Amino acid sequence: MKKVLMLISLICAFTTMSAQEGGHVAPECTEWYSPQPPKVQPGDKPGNPPSDAIVLFDGKDLSKWVSLDKDGKEVDAKWKVEDGAMVVVPGTGTIQTKEYFGDCQLHIEFKTPKPGPNNTLQMKGNSGIFLQSIYEVQVLDGEDNPTYVNGMVGSIYKQQAPAANAFTGTEKWQVYDIYWKAPRFGTDGVMESPAMITVVLNGILVQNNYILKGNTPYIGFPTYKPHGRLPLLLQDHGVPVAYRNIWIRNL
Known part of the structure; x- marks a missing residue:
């Protein structure tokens, strides 16, 4: 040869x-x-983890996740596991992966609950998926919910509205496939390249290689601060949103 x-x-x-x-x-x-290229065996069904994926939640326990106490110390995650899903317990706080990530492919499924009388707009099925603990892809009920479009389901929170509303209904499982390119910082924290994200919701492309302007704050404007690999974070926004079939591939 x-x-x-x-x-x-x-x-x-x-x-x-x-x-x-x-x-x-x-x-x-x-x-x-x-x-x-390395051989990777796809999942046996669409949406199932391929052979090189890190399974972050398989429907059984929260062993890959932690919460942080008021002092920033890792403690057991307080969300509950039921019917093969992990469910936000309002008031217990966000949870994050024990492992840290940079560039990645993320598959995650979520379901918003039947809303109560006070659960409208941003309180209707609200949670969030934070890449590297900082950059939020919005989780929200998108059925008859006239909230601000850069805060609706499929948005990069407060930065970019989705190209389409691909939400299929309250109390129905929704599927996110997210492709993340982390920001790069060089000497003295100088940015070399910003973060970029592609988001597919229920098979529909809703964010196409969007270049982020920085973090995704509720108040104020996005900024970048230098960082490296960080955990994936799921938000407790006071609503019992459910998640299942979570896996990630390092890229």
Whole structure:
């Protein structure tokens, strides 16, 4: 094999010189055979984790998740597990992964509950998925909910409205597939490149390579502060939103 590759290299060197003189390049000169990409086995059903995924919740327990107490110390997550889903227990606080992530592919499914009389607009099925603990993809009930569009389901919170409302209904499982490129910071925290995200909701592209302007605060404008790999965070916004089938791939 090595001899074959050496021969191809010699042919390419000759044909490249020929091309510079008006000739043609051999097709082999624009082909390469290494390094070989790793073999990844897809999930046995659409939405199931592939062979290289890190399963963050499989319907059984919260062993991959923690909460933080008032002093910032890790404690057991206080959300409940029922019927193969983990459910926000309002008032217990956000939860975050024990593991830290950067660039990633994230699959996560959520279900918003039947709203109470006071659960309207931003209190109707509200939670949030925070990439690297900082950048929020909004979780919200999108059925008959005339809230601000850069805070609706599928939005990058307070930055970018979704291209479509792909929400299928209250008390129905919704599917997010999120592709995240983390921001890069160089010497002295100087930004080298901003974060970028693609979001697919229920098979519909709702964020197409959106370049983030910074974090996603409720009050004020987005800014960047230098950071590295950080946990994935799920928000307690006072509503018992359910999550299931959560897995992530490092990219």
